[in-house]
Amino acid sequence: MQKIYVIGIGLIGGSMALDIKNSNPNTTIYGIDANVSHLDEAIEIGLIDAKANINDLENADMVLIAVPVDASLMIIKDVLDAISEKTLVIEVGSTKEAICNVVKTHPKRRNLLATHPIAGTEFSGPKAAILGLFNGKTNIICEVEETAFKLQEKALKLFADLGMRIRYMNPKAHDKHIAYVSHLSHISSFMLGKTVIEKEKNERDIFDMAGSGFESTVRLAKSSPAMWTPIFEQNKDNVIEILEEYIANLEQFKNHLETDNYKAIYSEMENTNHIKTILKGIV
């Protein structure tokens, strides 16, 4: 009987728990969460078998850390202190440089695999967990060479069960690319929602007219501030850099409008249509 401890039983931790239980019924899943009502909910809907706490981790075959990235930084050393020599710890936060730095000299660094499964929805908490969430998605593994080979193998077996494809990256490159492709999308979506809410005092107008593309561009503005604030904090430099480029492009578009340069507007859109080809097969 494998014992798996999931720290943070929300969208990501809960979905992994569901998939693991589904592919390996011979597993007991323990939940650890700062939010006690989340633990009760997780038991009730069958995500975990029992509650646990950090002192129980010496019994763990595997520990998944799926908490907001600020909490992750705070607990990671205690988790490594608490586990056995054989335990695999997988951390799944959306930023990778800070977490890799904080464990760099820890005696149990080789028990940890730093990953970022690129999957999720705009929802959070145990009820957001979905069976099969990771199937066909990319999992980015950072500093793989710092993890013990046997534990790498064990983790890769798990990711194969989840249906994930693997990419290896260093933490600096990960944080830069993810700022471009994910973090900027969240900011553009939040600020779009904010701008429209500010202008439309009558919410009925938003609701009635939202069919025209608004609801998909603003979807990410439903995301959890508790999860996203520390991500932006840890990835501040990359996020500021890409945000500046985004603002510059918007300014240029506005300038084309102000100068009635519709040829330029047409060609900006035509060049960006190319995104169709890039995304083909993703959605």
Next chain:
Amino acid sequence: MQKIYVIGIGLIGGSMALDIKNSNPNTTIYGIDANVSHLDEAIEIGLIDAKANINDLENADMVLIAVPVDASLMIIKDVLDAISEKTLVIEVGSTKEAICNVVKTHPKRRNLLATHPIAGTEFSGPKAAILGLFNGKTNIICEVEETAFKLQEKALKLFADLGMRIRYMNPKAHDKHIAYVSHLSHISSFMLGKTVIEKEKNERDIFDMAGSGFESTVRLAKSSPAMWTPIFEQNKDNVIEILEEYIANLEQFKNHLETDNYKAIYSEMENTNHIKTILKGIV
């Protein structure tokens, strides 16, 4: 046998043709399109029964104008000149002030109903047509009092068959609100796509990491430049105004990051989460 002429047999015109044929099989649908291959395609996939041209419109019971808004401005008077006294003309463009202005003094103004069905996808052309596209969506009708009462009734019957709910608005208000809720979303999405494509020289990186929210925020960047350039042109003033507010909000967010004001970032996101409630029931 009702004769309906659809001018512009793409996503909107084609989808309306499908719905009309579905709810009223006793209808002949004629297609008129500047793009001959679109007409052939439309016949092949069963959107229309036959090709026609603008001189045939005197036989029409109903004409749908579903072309880009610049083309609409150019042909609307010719269409009104060509129809009979009893013909209903429905125009479905995404901007309403320019079209209402151009027909203001036309002797057949009362044959025209100016509408904006808030429905669509990022795709275009006859193959983008979908049965049931308008079901449950909002249709905005402008200057309803300028349309003959009998023809209003006929149009409302059609929209009821399509499953649409109706809102009445003046053209100025329509163009302002739609700039907030639709046009800004398209610009934010196009510029997001542009920014990420510029930074990610290796498209594989976009593809692999796009799971994390990018594909929904960038969906609208697949939209047709031929359709959208004239929309931005006709709604220039409103679009510039809302774009300025959007850029100001992005600048403020960046400033919060630069000054490490994470409390402000948290509360911006928390306040915008409210969009969940507003959109409930739309998606």
